[in-house]
Amino acid sequence: MKTLHFANVYVKAWGSAGGKLESEGPIKELLDRAFHDAYCGTSSFERAERELIRSAVDSALRKAKLEPNDLDVIIAGDLMNQLSASHYFARDLHRPFIGMYAACATSSLILAQAAILVEKMHQQRVLAFTSSHTATAERQYRFPNEYGIQKKATTTSTASGAGAAIITAEPAQVRITHACIGEIVDWHFCDANDMGRAMVPAAYKTIKQVFADTGTDFSDYDGIYTGDLSALGFSFLCDLFIQDGYDLHNHLNDCGLMLYDRDKQDVFCGGSGCGCSMLYTFTKLMDDLTNGKANKIMVVATGALLSPVAVQQKESIPCIAHAVIYERAGEA
Template sequence: MAKRIDRGVFQTETPVKIKSYAAVVGEKEGQGPLGSCFDKVVSDSHFGKATWEQAESRFQLEAVGLALRKAQLTENDLDVICAGDLINQCIGSAYSMRELAVPFLGLYGACSTMAEGLLIASVLTDCGLAENAAAVTSSHFSTAERQFRFPLSYGGQRTPTAQWTCTASGAVILSRDSGTASIVGGCVGRIADLNICDINNMGSAMAPAAADTISRYLSATDTSPADYDFIVTGDLGLVGSKLLLDILMKQGIDISAQHRDCGAMIFDPESQDTHCGGSGCGCGASVLCGNFLPMLERDEIHSILFAATGALMSPMSMQQGESIPAISHLIHIRKDR
């Protein structure tokens, strides 16, 4: 059973194995610095479907299918799947999971959803309720733009602090059986809100939540940044990453050597015109599954913290002038020796 070590912080009694993983991305993501890392690059933004929302569901199904094949499993071997996305009522996940006869937990943590899914799936696996569990998230540039900003045909100019929603999906299968790396701990995030109302500055809104979660986990586990190869944030982007380092430095915590941000890594801001970097549920999920988990499997690194971050606004809250509450959930992944 998972062991509580502080409020919202736990360690698994028996390491939960990462059995397999997969990342599927769109054409722009495939053209970025990490393009060769992903399992599949899809050039058609509609993925053969009639709508972008249907395409996003297919991205999820493709990622789960690839991960299952890698693990030599079928959907019948999954006891539960935790999935989420950015579309209203998480229809990207609901419509993809209706294709699979698997017990389903739909989650919404915005861009923090992959870490949230892995937290829940790892606890269910650790306590014996699941032999095999999956976590999957997705995002799509066109579904997010249509929902949160303007119609694509509007041609609105993006601000310097804006991030580019990734068209991507990542899936991880956890097991009590075998794997090359394990989830050994986690931290459930707390809401942080600095009264930022600019939807085009989500990195600044999310940075305080990431700082709070990372510092809580380091304190509860009596560890320092030097104990980890990388401390990975989901998608703070260039502006949010700098703010995160500043906030933690004021607390006497220097993670500058270990910090990597998936949103800052997935695109080349100059050649791809993505301003502050990538965002979206699929951003952290695809970079985790395409870059960091393979590094653990190849024995290039041995211990990482993955702290995905999410901005928990909705179109309605933005229209009402509300500020942006943010959250960051964290999992500790360690290479099995």
């Protein structure tokens, strides 16, 4: 699929909620809601993830001065089996719902789909949200944190957080101008404890596709942010582009590396999870756009489409990356 262009798609409002590590890192002043315990005041980690979603959605709706009944469609996804965090939260909103999954690339996928619905299907107000939680993801894909399994240095730490955005055709300060739906790419990486490097080829392919379709390169953006490639994967991606002769202009970064203070916070090789890029986008990046610190950014959320069963059967890890371009539209 070629890169899609949108003429009249805006981000009307957004909300964010983060866990303990996230609320102690670089974005702490930008979070709408911060939780300082893993349970977020609930009785289980799964309910905690739904509380993160509830807080982010509530913030977005309040900022937009909307009620759930004002929404035409909800699009959401998460990392839990059968998208259970999204489904269990959305059941109480009583609005048309679309569930989507692209692992940690879910954030850009749901926002691209929301933009398509607004521009092509004439939906007036679309709510997009996604989330992740370190405790729910770890015990689903690897081992519960409570087991105390020693982790490899290449491991990333799943972000505990949620982000929500209301996408409309009503003029606002931030526009969605383009989206690129990525291909599944598999360079035959097999280590589930090093998913950052596995996702690099997908990010590389999607960014080059956007460049080819739009006639742009790194110099045309204030920042291009991958989702969660880890410190190792991010270096790998930089090397690929440098070998191609690109000048990065210091405009390439990774949300998982920016979400935390890695000198002070123990997150191994960086942050991950579909809440990672969503949370950083709808705190720091939206703040930069609305305050005029940036005019044009690209977020390339990356996802490793593995399952525990496939890993146990010695399968490789197919990966995907979806891109969304945001631009400052001025005062609403």
